[in-house]
Amino acid sequence: MGVITLPNRVHRTHTHLVACCFALALLGLWCARSLLAEVWTLAAxxxxxxxxxxxxxxxxxxxxxxxxxxxxxxxxxxxxxxxxxxxxxxxxxxxxxxxxxxxxxxxxxxxxxxxxxxxxxxxxxxxxxxxxxxxxxxxxxxxxxxxxxxxxxxxxxxxxxxxxxxxxxxxxxxxxxxxxxxxxxxxxxxxxxxxxxxxxxxxxxxxxxxxxxxxxxxxxxxxxxxxxxxxxxxxxxxxxxxxxxxxxxxxxxxxxxxxxxxxxxxxxxxxxxxxxxxxxxxxxxxxxxxxxxxxxxxxxxxSKSWRTPVLLVAGVGIAFFVMKKTRRRRLRV
The missing domain is CATH 3.90.550 (Spore Coat Polysaccharide Biosynthesis Protein SpsA; Chain A)
Incomplete structure (x- = not known):
């Protein structure tokens, strides 16, 4: 029997999905950059x-x-x-x-x-x-x-x-x-x-x-x-x-x-x-x-690791940004 291989398009789709998620994450960080800076100054x-x-x-x-x-x-x-x-x-x-x-x-x-x-x-x-x-x-x-x-x-x-x-x-x-x-x-x-x-x-x-x-x-x-x-x-x-x-x-x-x-x-x-x-x-x-x-x-x-404060600050900032946007949409409705 021959070896079954996945079509190249499946691999390309997966790559594109990862790239889109990464781009969206960067966009979210960019939109929330001012808030993240303020959160960091407080947390630091x-x-x-x-x-x-x-x-x-x-x-x-x-x-x-x-x-x-x-x-x-x-x-x-x-x-x-x-x-x-x-x-x-x-x-x-x-x-x-x-x-x-x-x-x-x-x-x-x-x-x-x-x-x-x-x-x-x-x-x-x-x-x-x-x-x-x-x-x-x-x-x-x-x-x-x-x-x-x-x-x-x-x-x-x-x-x-x-x-x-x-x-x-x-x-x-x-x-x-x-x-x-x-x-x-x-x-x-x-x-x-x-x-x-x-x-x-x-x-x-x-x-x-x-x-x-x-x-x-x-x-x-x-x-x-x-x-x-x-x-x-x-x-x-x-x-x-x-x-x-x-x-x-x-x-x-x-x-x-x-x-x-x-x-x-x-x-x-x-x-x-x-x-x-x-x-x-x-x-x-x-x-x-x-x-x-x-x-x-x-x-x-x-915290012994620098990752903990960075991840926490980023997480709080993104969560705050998302909640704020959601609240604004509800008020419009």
Whole structure:
């Protein structure tokens, strides 16, 4: 009997099918290239956050600063004899449903910080004052800001806006001040380190019109996406701690963007994750938006193979792109 051979056309069909699938995959990646780039910048935070950390982590060696604050008076409201780069302004935000109850609950806690900084200006941002402020000073962002899905997004975005416009200190309502923040006014920007990566936006200090804080405001539109239609990733990737830390990580010069951490075995000395006491604050809240997100994302950075983060980022990007297109088709129908 003779040997049976497959027709050449079957082989050609298989080759063409593979080529078509490959071309479609490339086309999908090309169409989603902007989204993939944004997903990668977010997912890569654990990989790049610690680059040149000795430049931006406040230390005695680099900054001649006592991170324990033991050598500073609890009433020191200025960095004198050094220049005060951060203006004497305190911001608190009380917005959304139950804001009045929230303000009343933390009234004494907020007052502790005001009392520690006599003669400083103090702002309490409410739904009404915040709405007027954004409409007047950031009209190009007003519609986006009003349209945020989650109230915490409006609060986070407002933090960056008021900090850029006025400078000063912005504090969560549940942060009770144990001492004045004057020693930190020598820097242009300060925020506490978060665990396991990045920094917390519940406490930030910045000079007026600070370039980095301006970048936080400008990039709000770029990252304004409902990430995977899940609350935590959406908040953290669009306005929250992960978003802000990512913008920090991609700055060309991070040496002036100071992060207040600890040393050695006590690296979390100033971390505000959960209910804790630090040298400068008692954090009386019971939860942290950042801890969930960071724990999830850091697993990506710890992968032993470079293929895992690349494949995951590509997969998330393509899935998001397909879901977005599908949703648009349904809306047309």
């Amino acid at each position: 935070l654990p990989l790049i956050w610690w680059n040149n950390a000795d430049q931006f982590l406040i230390s005695a060696r680099v900054d001649d600063f006592d991170i324990t604050f033991a050598n500073y008076s609890i009433h020191q409201v200025s960095a004198a004899p050094l220049d005060d780069r951060i203006p004497p302004v305190i911001h608190h935000v009380a917005m959304g449903a139950g804001a009045a109850d929230h303000t009343n609950r933390w009234k004494d806690v907020r007052q502790s910080c005001i009392d520690m900084h006599p003669e400083w200006e103090a702002y309490l941002w409410t739904d009404e004052t915040a709405d007027t402020f954004v409409a007047n000073y950031y009209p190009e962002l007003y519609a986006m800001w009003r349209g945020y899905r989650y109230p915490i997004q409006k609060i986070d975005a407002l933090r960056y806006m008021v900090l850029y416009h006025y400078g000063g200190v912005i504090l969560d309502m549940d942060l009770q001040c144990k001492r004045a923040l004057g020693p930190l006014r020598r820097f242009d920007f300060v925020a506490p380190a978060a665990h396991p990566t990045g920094f917390s936006v519940g406490f930030m200090m910045a000079s007026k019109k600070n370039e980095f804080v301006g970048a936080l405001v400008r990039d709000l539109q770029r990252y304004n996406k409902h990430w995977l239609w899940l609350p935590y990733p959406t908040v953290m990737f669009s306005t929250g701690c992960h978003y802000a830390s990512m913008i920090h990580a991609y700055q060309r010069n991070r040496s002036e963007l100071k992060i207040l951490a600890g040393t050695g075995d006590n690296f979390k000395l100033h971390s505000l994750n959960g209910r804790v006491s630090t040298p400068i604050f008692d954090h009386l809240g019971s939860s942290s938006w950042h801890s969930y997100d960071a724990a999830m994302i850091v697993k990506l950075g710890k």
